[in-house]
Amino acid sequence: MSLFDRVKQIADKKKMSIAELERKLGMGSNTLYRWKTQKPSIDKVQKVADYFNVSIDYLLGRTEKETFEPELTEKDERDIQKELQKIIEGLEGKNGYAAFDGQTLDDMDEEDKELLIASLENSLRLAKRISKQKFTPKKYRK
Template sequence: MALFDNVKKFAKLRGMNLQEVAIKSGLSKNTLYKWKDYKPSDPYILAVAKTLGVTYEELTGTAKETTPTKIDLGAALDDSDDVIMTFDGKPIPDEDKELIKRLLRGK
């Protein structure tokens, strides 16, 4: 769905027309109609998103790409003297840590 269509959809859900959204966002009243043909710069999109109470991603129909954090559990377990391991907020006993190490190593 295009940016303009999303702005229209969210404006309608909030009980506003496009001119009201534009004015509340600090834009001229007919600015949003121009968004049919081009993508405005991010500060304008963010201002409209704030007015409509949505995120930039919701308004533009894009998703943020996130890179999962990689953790080397083996290295963390080998350096367990410096690592405090907890489960449900309670420290894991040393004998359980040894069991976890064996399971992670497949032994």
């Protein structure tokens, strides 16, 4: 699928014509149609990617992922596990604070304890991904 075909496909999903997209982006008439035969400048491709909130790699057909999704590295995983361990120790009363209504983690039944720990771990992972997405400069995003 060509660059133009990708742009056309996304525009169709948004119920927008190519001419309308060109007007909204401040491009000349038939600019996008010329992408069928000519290579566009990177700033124009970036403009389209930003407008549709997709990556340039997606427009170019290099990936099927529409947007940048940060991957967690081994270091990120270690950091998450360390932070989770600190939280668990705190909930067990080892760091001077109790979990719920004066109860510690040890006072909970095993199933509730496992669910709470899994929920905390998922929350830490999500927070790490959001942070990476928010603070990773666009030029380093794939």
